[in-house]
Amino acid sequence: MRAIILALILLQSFLVNAAEYRVGVVPQFEARRLNQVWLPILDELAKRTGDSFVLVTSKSIPEFEASFQRGDFDLAYMNPWHAVVAYETQQYLPIVRDGDRKLKGILVVRKDSGITNVKQLAGAEIAFPAPNALGASLLMRADLKMIHGIDITPKYVDTHSSVYLNVALQSTKAGGGVKRTLKEQAPALQDMLMVLYETRAVNPHPIVVHPRVSLDAAQRISEALLAMTSELDAQKILAEIPMRRAVATNIDEYLPLTDWGLHDFYVPK
Incomplete structure (x- = not known):
């Protein structure tokens, strides 16, 4: 009986701490493909964290840019320069990226x-x-x-x-x-x-979190993503992003882009 009560208390605590998060994804694919790639990942994250995740698709990159600059997303997957702009406008912070590749033009x-x-x-x-x-x-x-x-x-x-x-x-x-x-x-x-x-190589697209997401929740999500990369079935769904090997990241890995002159060529939305 004591064990059952303890389990119920733990379950109640788990449910109380659970939250729903809006997830934005840069529209690198059409909407149907985005759903095929991201819904299994978000379902797996929900199982591992106890939180729920709602995919919010954007019809175009300009629409996506306008959304994250308003802070519409709790979490988002975006290109490296978007990560800099998102930090400058809303203080989004990168938490996870692919560790197996760099991005070059x-x-x-x-x-x-x-x-x-x-x-x-x-x-x-x-x-x-x-x-x-x-x-x-x-x-x-x-x-x-x-x-x-x-x-x-x-x-x-x-x-x-x-x-x-x-x-x-x-x-x-x-x-x-x-x-x-x-x-x-x-x-x-x-x-x-x-x-x-x-071109010069940059770190690839990160997953970022808005500052309204608590540090505990951000860590919980980050740890779940990092754990997925070491398990074959979960690794396969992450590879569809593509994120073949998830590693922890931070804004310091992206801020050097501000010294590369990109602000002179970026067209704000």
């Missing part, structure tokens, strides 16, 4: 273009998916200006695929992207292009 040109150095692109029109695409646009434009000292004319074409097509069709001399999306293109298109330059 690439600059592609046609193989037969005769371009072998970024200096040859001074004054050229270059295709980018969007102003605030981190690797493909923000990092690349900052590198070209701040490191190589060249001015270019950006042409925004909405998608990574459109960037590569613009370069292949010689509509622009070069284009910004990332290795993953280049590898997703048709082999014939890939064969026409070569990577001329890679």
Whole structure:
């Protein structure tokens, strides 16, 4: 009887401390795919923490940016520069990121273009998916200006695929992207292009928490995510983000981006 009473007290305490959290995710996939990836993760988190998590999808990256800058999300998954902006505007703090990879942008040109150095692109029109695409646009434009000292004319074409097509069709001399999306293109298109330059590497997308989430709750969520990465079944669902190996992180791993000149190229929403 004593054991039953103790169990009930523990259960009651567990339920009292449970909370519901709104989770925002940068719309890197369409809504259906986002649900397929994130709902199993949030269900697993709920089992491990006793909290409940509601996925809040955004129709576009600008909508997502406006939402986190208002503090609409309790937790969110976002790109590294968004993490800096979210900290500056709402004091969101990164807690977990992938420990197996870094994020870099690439600059592609046609193989037969005769371009072998970024200096040859001074004054050229270059295709980018969007102003605030981190690797493909923000990092690349900052590198070209701040490191190589060249001015270019950006042409925004909405998608990574459109960037590569613009370069292949010689509509622009070069284009910004990332290795993953280049590898997703048709082999014939890939064969026409070569990577001329890679940007500086940054830590990948973190999961961040709003300061209204208590330190105890943030730690509980963080510990659950870190535990999932060591268990095969849970690891598989995290890999869909992709987050192949969750590791702890903090804002100090992202604030150096403020010294890279990205503020000069970011378009606030």
